Amino acid sequence: MQIFSGVCHEVIFSELNTSNKHDIDELIHKIDTLKEQIETIRPLAKDVEERVMQKFRLDWNYHSNAIEGNKLTYGETRAFLMEGVTAKGKPLKDHLDIEGHDAAIDYLTAFVKDNVPISQKMMKELHQILLVRPYKVAAVTPNGQPTKRWITVGDYKKQPNHVQTPTGEHTTTLPLKKTPAKMTDLINWYNKNKHQIHPLLLAATFHYQFVAIHPFDDGNGRMARLLMNLILMNKGFVPAILPKERRESDYFPALAKADAGDLEDFVLLIGEELVRSMEIYVKAAKGENIAELDDLDKKLSLLQRRLQQTDEADPFAEKTNSLSKEQGIKALFASSYASRIRSEMAKVAKNLLVSSIHLIPISQVLP
Template structure:
C-alpha cells in the first residue's frame, strides 16, 4: 500500500506541475516530443529489441541505424513512434476502437494477419508460466475492464491506471504487441487526467516491472504496480518542472560530488524520488542549484 505521506508528496508535485504547465504549455509539448525516441526504445527493449537509443533516433529521423539490424525492429520503432505521436496529439476518448486502431498501427507491416484485432479461435498466448485469457472471452474481458476503469470511483486515478494495466496484461488480448500497447494506454490514461507521460525502463524490468504483473496474476493485488507508477510519475513531473524552470541541469553524480553526498546515496534518493532527479538518455540528472 502507498502511505499517506507519499500521496501527499505526489499531490504537491502535481500542483507545482499544473502551475508550470499553465505558464509553459509549448515547452511541455516539446519535452514530450523530445523524449519520443527514448520512450519508444525503452518500451521496445522491454520486449527484447536490440535497438539502441542512437539506432532509434536514426530510424525516426528517416535514416537506417549503423550495423545490421532486423527489419522487424526497424518497423517496430517506426510503428510505436507513430502510435505514441497519435496518442500525444489525439483528443479521442479511450475506447475499444481506439485500442484496436493503435494495435493495427503497431503491427502494420509486421503481423498484418493479426494487426488491429483481439485473439480468437485457437490463438492462445503464453508469457513464461502465465497463460493469457481464453481467446473466446478476450473481447468481453477487455470490454469489462475498460467499463470498470471508466466507472470505478473507489480508487485514486493512479491506482486505477495501475489496476487496468495489470488486468490488460493478464488478459493479454493480442497475439503480439500486448506490452507496448499496454504502456501506451498508461500514458493515454495519464494524459486524460492532465498528467505527463512516463517511461517504463527496460534495464530493471526483471526487478520492478515484471514482478508487479506477476503479483497481480497470482494474488489480484495491483499495489506493486501502483508503487512503480507513483515513482515514474514523480520522475516525469520533476523532469518537466526542472527543465522548464532551472538555469542549468547537471548529472546527478556531479551534483552529489559538489554536495558531499556519495554517488550511491544520491542514486538511491533518485530512485525513491525523494530528490527531484530524473533520467535523460537513461542518465540521472538534477537541477544544479537544488539543495
C-alpha cells in the same frame, strides 16, 4: 492471472498491507503536490515544451520497445526517428517496431487533444498503428515442435497466447472466447471509476488488467504502457516511462505479484516513474538541464557511430591509420575531418537542448 470482475478504490486499498498502504499514500501525496506545481507553471515556452517532450518521447519509444527485446540502442533509436538513419546490422523488424510505436504516440496525443473516449474500437486502431502489418513469429506446436504463426494486427488474438515469467515459465492467458467480454468489462470498469479513484491507481490497475487479459496476438506489453499513459495524459499528467533497466528487477516481479492478487509493488513502480517524469518536467520549466548522464553518453555514442560510418569513404581516415598518435592529432585538426567532428559535436550539443521532432505542445493537449 487475476482477471477482475469490478475492482474499486476500496478493494485496491483493502488489500494493501499497512506498510505499503502508507508508502502509496505518501507517493500519491507527492504526485498531487507535483501536479499542483506543474499547473502553476503551464504553459511552458514552446522551445522548453519541445525539449522536455522530446526527452519523454525518445525515452518512451526506446524503453518500451527495449523491454520487449528490441535491439536498437537509444542512440540508434534517436538517429532513426529524427534523421532516418537505420542501424547497421539490426533487424528491419526492430526499426518497424520503433516507427510503429512513435506513430502510436502521435495517435494518443491526438486522442488526448480531442478527448476521444477509450473504447475497443480505439484500442484495435491503436494496435494496427503500433504493429503496422501482419507478420510471422516463432511458435511451438502442442506437441513441442517449432513452427511459425501469423500475428493478427488490429484485432483480438486468433490463437491462444501466453506470458513468459521471469523464471522462464509460460503462463496461459485468457481463452479466446472470453477475450471480448473481458475487454468490455475492463472498459466498463474504467468508465465507472475514472472520476472516482486516483489516476495512479486507475492507470496502474488498467495496465495490469490489460496485460492479464492479453487480448492481442502480440504487442500487449507496449499496448498496456501506451494505454496507461493515455489515462494519465487524459488527467493532465506527463507519461510515466518504465525503464528497461527495471524490467527484470522490478517490472516483471511486480506483475508476477499482481498475478497473485498483490498490486502494491506494481502501483509503487508506476508511481515512482510518474514522479520521475514530473520532476523532469518541473526542472525543464525552471530552465535546468534535464539531460541525464545516460543521455549524454548515448549522444556521444551516436557521434562516434556517425564518424565511423563515414570513415570508409574518407581517404584521410585511412591515411591517418598509419600515423603516430601525435602525428594523427596534428593531421586531424589540419584537415576537413576536423570540420566534420566540429559539425557533429555541434549537433550533439544542440540536441541536448532543443528538439527537432515536431510535437503538438503539451499545453494544447493536456487539460
